[in-house]
Amino acid sequence: GGPRKGENVNHPLKVSLEDLYNGKTVKLAINRQVIVGEPTPCRTCDGQGVVVELRQIALGMVQQLQRRCHDCNGLGYRAKMKKERKVLEVHIDKGMRHNQRVTFRGMADEQPNMEAGDVNFIVQEKEHDVFKRKGADLLITKTLSLNEALCGFEWMLTHLDGRQIVIQSRPGEVIKPEGRTGGAGGGMPFVKIVSNEGMPSRGNPFVKGNLYVLFKVEFPEDGEMDEATVAALRKCLPGAPEMDLEYDEEEVEIAHLDHADVKNFGKGGVAASQDAYDSDDDDERGPKAVQCQQS
Ligand SMILES: [Zn+2]
Incomplete structure (x- = not known):
């Protein structure tokens, strides 16, 4: 039922994360055919x-054939047409998501005896350097020194609306290099949230998602701390051995550690020299780092 409707026209519209956070009105001109x-x-x-x-x-014997009328393109009506330039105000609501659309009903080309189709602007969210988005949640990556991870930290984050937020540790809070272990697969990223500092929800912008912070902890390099520092740390850090290991140096062997890559696990022994030729093939097997940029 109802009149036939012309085809909809879809325009992709690139929108920054800032504009999706704050909302924005964009004026866009379209050209359309209208009936005179x-x-x-x-x-x-x-x-x-x-x-x-x-x-x-x-x-x-006569065969009856029905075909579309060429003169009116099958519309049954003919009309004089003209091109019209139309400026549309596209309202990007706070919290709109990738692939959501802003629709202008009946704004596609007019055709006689037919309802004009819609013009849709389809939001294409641009990548952001600092914030990753999933639903209403945001995620940033923060690298701390071991000192900050153990003894406390604060840093200034500029949010998508320009607000400056000082993210501050609570007394005694410890940031770890990785979260709870996920079975044989190894550690999970260590994340915490700043509650209600994610994206606003479309239609209810006061309800916000959370801001996830994915932490990385940078440990000191070999030899970076002098002996006095190490001695002082040994005294005050928890977990110091209560007594020295007892052994007879004549009977045990002392071993030291060399650098290694877990990708080479299993390649030791005689076969190692043969495998060395195709070691490039295994480049993608290693654990994938989460691709996020530090704020
Ligand atoms: Zn016709």
Whole structure:
């Protein structure tokens, strides 16, 4: 039922995360075909949109063929058309998401005897250097020194609306290099949240998601701390061994550690020299780092 409707027109619209956070109105011009005056019924097809052709296929036998009317493109009506430039105000609501659309009903090309289709602007969220978004939640990555991770930290974050937020540890709070272990797969990223500092929800912008902070902890390099520092740390850090290991140096072997890559695990022994030739193939097997940029 109802009148036929013309095709919708979709325009992708790139929108920054800032604009999706704060909301924005963008003025965009479109060109469309509009009808001038009143459409008149097509004389060729008598307003039917189709014409009937009779074809004799044998003596006394006539086939009736129906085909679309070429003069009115099957619309049944003809009209004078003109091109119109139209400026549309596209309202980007706070909290809109990737692929959501802003619709202007009936703003596509007009056609006689037909309802005009819609013009849709489809939000294409741009990548952000600092914030990653999933739903209403945001995520940033923060690298701390071991000192900050153990003894406390604060840093200034500029949010998507320009507010400056000082993110501050609580007394005694410890940031770890990785979260709880996830079975044989190894450690999970260590994340915490700043509650209600994610994206606003569309239609209810006061309800916000959370801001996730994915922490990385940078440990000192070999030899970076002098002996006095190490001695002082040994005294005050928890977990110091209560007594020295007892052994007879004549009977045990002392071993030291060399640098290693877990990708080479299993490649030791005689076969190692053969495997060295195709070691490039295994480059992608290693654990994948989460691709996030530090604020
Ligand atoms: Zn016609």
